[in-house]
Amino acid sequence: MGKDRLEFFSDGVFAIAITLLVLEINIPTHEDLHHAGGLYNYLLHIWPSYLSYIMSFFVIGVYWSNHHHLFSFIIKKTDHMFNLINVFFLMTIAFLPFTTAILSEYVLDESSHNAAVTIFCIGYFLPIPMVLIILLYAKYKKRLIDPKLTSAFMKKQIIKIVISMTFMAVATAFSFQYPVVSMCMIIGSFALYFLPPDMPQYTEDN
Amino acid sequence: MGKDRLEFFSDGVFAIAITLLVLEINIPTHEDLHHAGGLYNYLLHIWPSYLSYIMSFFVIGVYWSNHHHLFSFIIKKTDHMFNLINVFFLMTIAFLPFTTAILSEYVLDESSHNAAVTIFCIGYFLPIPMVLIILLYAKYKKRLIDPKLTSAFMKKQIIKIVISMTFMAVATAFSFQYPVVSMCMIIGSFALYFLPPDMPQYTEDN
Amino acid sequence: MGKDRLEFFSDGVFAIAITLLVLEINIPTHEDLHHAGGLYNYLLHIWPSYLSYIMSFFVIGVYWSNHHHLFSFIIKKTDHMFNLINVFFLMTIAFLPFTTAILSEYVLDESSHNAAVTIFCIGYFLPIPMVLIILLYAKYKKRLIDPKLTSAFMKKQIIKIVISMTFMAVATAFSFQYPVVSMCMIIGSFALYFLPPDMPQYTEDN
Amino acid sequence: MGKDRLEFFSDGVFAIAITLLVLEINIPTHEDLHHAGGLYNYLLHIWPSYLSYIMSFFVIGVYWSNHHHLFSFIIKKTDHMFNLINVFFLMTIAFLPFTTAILSEYVLDESSHNAAVTIFCIGYFLPIPMVLIILLYAKYKKRLIDPKLTSAFMKKQIIKIVISMTFMAVATAFSFQYPVVSMCMIIGSFALYFLPPDMPQYTEDN
Numbered sequence: 001m002g003k004d005r006l007e008f009f010s011d012g013v014f015a016i017a018i019t020l021l022v023l024e025i026n027i028p029t030h031e032d033l034h035h036a037g038g039l040y041n042y043l044l045h046i047w048p049s050y051l052s053y054i055m056s057f058f059v060i061g062v063y064w065s066n067h068h069h070l071f072s073f074i075i076k077k078t079d080h081m082f083n084l085i086n087v088f089f090l091m092t093i094a095f096l097p098f099t100t101a102i103l104s105e106y107v108l109d110e111s112s113h114n115a116a117v118t119i120f121c122i123g124y125f126l127p128i129p130m131v132l133i134i135l136l137y138a139k140y141k142k143r144l145i146d147p148k149l150t151s152a153f154m155k156k157q158i159i160k161i162v163i164s165m166t167f168m169a170v171a172t173a174f175s176f177q178y179p180v181v182s183m184c185m186i187i188g189s190f191a192l193y194f195l196p197p198d199m200p201q202y203t204e205d206n
Numbered sequence: 207m208g209k210d211r212l213e214f215f216s217d218g219v220f221a222i223a224i225t226l227l228v229l230e231i232n233i234p235t236h237e238d239l240h241h242a243g244g245l246y247n248y249l250l251h252i253w254p255s256y257l258s259y260i261m262s263f264f265v266i267g268v269y270w271s272n273h274h275h276l277f278s279f280i281i282k283k284t285d286h287m288f289n290l291i292n293v294f295f296l297m298t299i300a301f302l303p304f305t306t307a308i309l310s311e312y313v314l315d316e317s318s319h320n321a322a323v324t325i326f327c328i329g330y331f332l333p334i335p336m337v338l339i340i341l342l343y344a345k346y347k348k349r350l351i352d353p354k355l356t357s358a359f360m361k362k363q364i365i366k367i368v369i370s371m372t373f374m375a376v377a378t379a380f381s382f383q384y385p386v387v388s389m390c391m392i393i394g395s396f397a398l399y400f401l402p403p404d405m406p407q408y409t410e411d412n
Numbered sequence: 413m414g415k416d417r418l419e420f421f422s423d424g425v426f427a428i429a430i431t432l433l434v435l436e437i438n439i440p441t442h443e444d445l446h447h448a449g450g451l452y453n454y455l456l457h458i459w460p461s462y463l464s465y466i467m468s469f470f471v472i473g474v475y476w477s478n479h480h481h482l483f484s485f486i487i488k489k490t491d492h493m494f495n496l497i498n499v500f501f502l503m504t505i506a507f508l509p510f511t512t513a514i515l516s517e518y519v520l521d522e523s524s525h526n527a528a529v530t531i532f533c534i535g536y537f538l539p540i541p542m543v544l545i546i547l548l549y550a551k552y553k554k555r556l557i558d559p560k561l562t563s564a565f566m567k568k569q570i571i572k573i574v575i576s577m578t579f580m581a582v583a584t585a586f587s588f589q590y591p592v593v594s595m596c597m598i599i600g601s602f603a604l605y606f607l608p609p610d611m612p613q614y615t616e617d618n
Numbered sequence: 619m620g621k622d623r624l625e626f627f628s629d630g631v632f633a634i635a636i637t638l639l640v641l642e643i644n645i646p647t648h649e650d651l652h653h654a655g656g657l658y659n660y661l662l663h664i665w666p667s668y669l670s671y672i673m674s675f676f677v678i679g680v681y682w683s684n685h686h687h688l689f690s691f692i693i694k695k696t697d698h699m700f701n702l703i704n705v706f707f708l709m710t711i712a713f714l715p716f717t718t719a720i721l722s723e724y725v726l727d728e729s730s731h732n733a734a735v736t737i738f739c740i741g742y743f744l745p746i747p748m749v750l751i752i753l754l755y756a757k758y759k760k761r762l763i764d765p766k767l768t769s770a771f772m773k774k775q776i777i778k779i780v781i782s783m784t785f786m787a788v789a790t791a792f793s794f795q796y797p798v799v800s801m802c803m804i805i806g807s808f809a810l811y812f813l814p815p816d817m818p819q820y821t822e823d824n
Binding site for chain 3: 223
């Protein structure tokens with residue numbers, strides 16, 4: 001079964017989830033303006049909403065870019081179960097506007113900011129194990145991957161995902177007590193994403 | 207008339223309907239947090255929303271996967287009336303965020319949970335007769351299906367759909383008095399969807 | 413300039429506009445349920461919302477199907493101005509969730525139902541002159557249409573659009589005093605859409 | 619790495635952002651109607667919402683059309699960093715429903731209209747430097763652009779973008795004191811977009 005419609009459908013979900021983020025930036029009521037002291041003040045005052053928007057847009061954008069890379073170089077076809085696994089992966093992507101909204105609303109609220117960062121960390125974490133399952137399922141007996149890729153290359157991909165997962169699990173754990181540490185870890189992780197992903201390595205007999 | 211744009215448009219509707227589900231998970235107000243006893247408690251407290259999200263995401267994902275399978279192996283072209291029938295099918299898919307929101311909001315409300323499960327069952331039921339109409343219309347005089355498919359294969363597809371329809375009609379009927387039974391039937395039906403759909407069978411003279 | 417991305421972008425707007433319609437069906441609050449006398453009653457009580465949903469889904473679906481037909485058989489390429497004209501056409505399509513919401517909310521309100529039907533008629537009317545402009549622009553010196561189409565065929569298409577426009581203008585005019593007449597005209601017009609569009613006719617020297 | 623999925627994903631974001639604009643036109647409550655003096659009056663009264671809708675739809679449509687042109691004639695492939703840059707560009711596009719909503723809500727409010735126009739100008743401005751970065755990144759050592767394009771052509775494109783950026787920066791500056799001037803500049807700039815973009819010029823040895 002060709003993977004065109006799978007990519008197509010996934011791109012749709014990515015595009016919608018990323019664009020829905022803007023709906024989480026609240027349009028002020030007249031009362032909000034009164035509290036903030038005018039619209040200019042209000043627009044400056046809601047900087048956590050902009051920050052959440054930028055961070056989440058970047059996160060979804062990076063997951064999209066990795067999905068793109070995965071399906072360009074590694075995954076070559078699909079089957080019924082793989083479609084469903086991809087649906088579960090997309091479920092974790094489409095969940096991100098919710099965690100973003102919570103972060104944006106409560107990151108500055110003293111009694112809630114731990115929980116706000118925790119849920120954001122969980123939202124950022126969840127797609128990673130799904131990517132791992134995607135890769136392990138596709139790699140098993142090389143059923144869906146490009147058979148010419150070297151084992152070393154595939155192994156490296158999996159190790160990288162396990163490291164990311166561990167990293168985000170640690171960030172999540174910190175958020176219960178030290179949300180600032182978690183936020184620094186997340187922003188630090190963004191820097192790594194500017195590095196290009198590994199180019200595929202092929203076996204010699206190709 | 208080629209079926210590319212039909213698949214394209216359908217994938218768009220599927221992708222949007224599935225991603226809109228997240229908007230039905232409510233962002234708490236400060237008052238909600240006060241009632242729930244903090245953001246951590248609130249986030250645990252709204253588990254029916256997560257469950258509805260997961261169930262509906264899975265349902266739409268499965269319908270997408272089946273639509274994908276149908277148009278990969280069975281339907282080979284389209285015509286004006288078929289486009290309209292597909293629009294009516296998509297109408298039932300795009301309706302699911304509504305039934306999901308009702309379920310998520312009222313499944314734990316004692317005076318409303320029957321009705322919440324009924325509407326969710328109806329939402330889950332409605333696309334099935336539409337798939338049946340799609341298949342019957344396309345199969346009539348083999349006008350839109352792959353002509354090499356065996357009659358036995360096509361017959362089996364239709365029987366499976368009629369069984370699904372009956373199953374969901376029964377689940378809907380139960381919901382008026384025993385919503386728990388309906389929910390168990392729905393979740394039970396999910397297990398079946400992990401089985402791959404039938405591979406197409408072709409006539410010998412191909 | 414190829415028309416692939418134009419179709420692509422248009423399909424996206426159609427798919428989103430049609431799927432957003434469901435957001436106009438209100439999720440009841442506990443107070444709404446109290447007023448309506450329970451969730452079952454509420455769900456029956458909001459039948460105008462379902463009707464508006466079905467009507468608007470059908471309207472957008474039909475415009476999509478016609479756009480599909482137009483770009484399959486008549487329009488063969490695009491240019492900068494044509495892209496912009498298509499953007500204005502899509503502007504009228506994306507407006508329909510608004511007019512649908514108004515209809516669904518106020519069609520049963522005695523003091524507002526005329527206006528609700530008027531705005532719905534206007535929403536239904538607006539895309540038609542845009543299709544006319546699309547066709548006239550593309551047809552001028554045959555710059556974007558299939559040059560092998562006969563003049564008689566093109567003329568017939570334009571006459572049909574002018575008739576539709578007149579019909580909907582009359583329905584809109586009636587809505588100010590007789591909204592029921594307008595609604596009957598709209599529903600009547602749906603029946604016509606089940607007829608297939610004209611098959612293209614080509615000149616002999618092809 | 620092929621640019622198909624990049625265009626695909628971008629078209630999705632454009633289509634969603636442009637269609638979400640309609641959600642910013644408020645559905646009136648019964649109280650709103652009471653204030654406005656009936657639904658007909660309300661619908662006339664909210665003309666700034668329609669105007670914002672039309673303006674923003676046009677703005678996003680024009681950015682889409684330019685993106686289309688850019689990827690048809692200039693950009694020929696993509697890489698990891700370019701994907702991320704495009705994500706940042708889309709971030710500025712998906713932000714536009716927010717600035718549109720602010721404009722539509724507060725353009726007639728005496729104490730807020732300056733700020734409303736300022737944020738709208740900023741929203742209109744932000745994508746332009748991103749397009750500049752896209753072009754500069756792709757042009758560097760001709761790594762992603764069509765190598766046959768003349769330097770003069772590429773230079774002209776960049777100059778045009780710098781002029782647009784300056785123009786919108788000036789419009790933004792005016793908005794703090796003279797929002798009417800800014801609005802005139804924006805509407806004036808629309809006229810320029812009806813001009814077709816430059817046709818690509820190729821070096822002779824092609």
